Amino acid sequence: MNTEEKNPQTEAGTDPQTDAEPEASQETEKAEKKDKGGFGGKKAKAEKEAMQKKLEEAEEALKKQKDQLLRTAAEYDNYRKRTEREKAAIYSDATAAAVLEFLPVADNLERALEQQECSVEDLRKGVEMVQTQLKKALEKLGVSEMGAAGEAFNPELHNAVSHIDDENAAENVVAQVYQKGYKIGDKVVRHATVVVAN
Template identity: 60%
Template sequence: MSKKDTEKETAKKAEETAGQKPEKAADQKPEKKAEEKPEQKAEAEKEQKTKKKAEQTAETEPEQSPPEKEEDDLRGQLEKTSAQLAAQKDLFLRTAAEYDNYRKRTDREKTSLYADTIAEAVAKFLPVYDNLQRALAQPDCSLEDLRKGVEMVEKQMGETLEKFGVSAVGETGDPFDPAVHNAVSHVEDENLGENVVAAVLQKGYRLGGRIIRHAMVQVAN
């Protein structure tokens, strides 16, 4: 083999060798990482478990308010309730005082009205009483004069009652009415109808629609 052929052969082998180097590099396995020590691995696993447990606890347990916030809320509610209670107490005391004043004022008005009514009634009857005293003061009085005096007093008394709205009830011949009459006896009388007032033994009196005293009567048939 000539020198020239030898050089060609050498160059060819060099090219083949250069083309095979990348394949070997690709086929070469990566270097293994340094293996962790058992203590480090156990510590890492422990931290991972602790972190996971904390996350689960945060998800399951509700968020709690700080004690300071709860105390402030309770204090605020207590102050609000105390203010409402004080306002209600003040309202109760004022209402009770107003009612007591109203009751006292009403009692005074009733007493005053009653006294005024009595005074007005007595004032109207005083003239009748005055005439009776004048009649009794006469030294010499005939029977006829006495009769006339009594008739005058009786008339004056009736007029005074009318001023109060009082009217007499119960007349002979009226139909018997238990709401107005008080029957004390019964008689048979062909001249009168059935259940009719035969005689009035005592007059009754009415004030407006109210019976002050029932008429005492005798009822026929």
């Protein structure tokens, strides 16, 4: 007679040690799933939402900056165009004001030429009157004459065309003026053409 006692678990073909291992691995898998879907999953989701929010805020800020840049560029373009128009208008107005001062001179010259019979003396007086009128018009525009005999020669104001020796004149002075110069304030409009002595 066989005295070996049969283990009911052995009979069933199950080993307690091998049965425990699948149960442990199943528990581990459950724990990992729980970890992924549980607290760890919530944390990742919260981080993702925070990053998404930051991205949206950055995109909104970028959009505002772009809009502001476009507005600034448009404003600058409008300012540039307006400035160009104003400069053109100022130049046009200044030219018109200058021409207006010379129109009476032109009118008097026309009247003088319309005279059929006049003496040389009358003609001379008429030309002198027109010259006086012209000088007044230039003065109103801030234009002053420069270049007169006896002035010290200044290359910034005078254009010397020749040099002469003159015992009666001081050294490096204007002896003769071929053509008067003109300036507005400190700006030279035309240099005086002169002859320099010594």
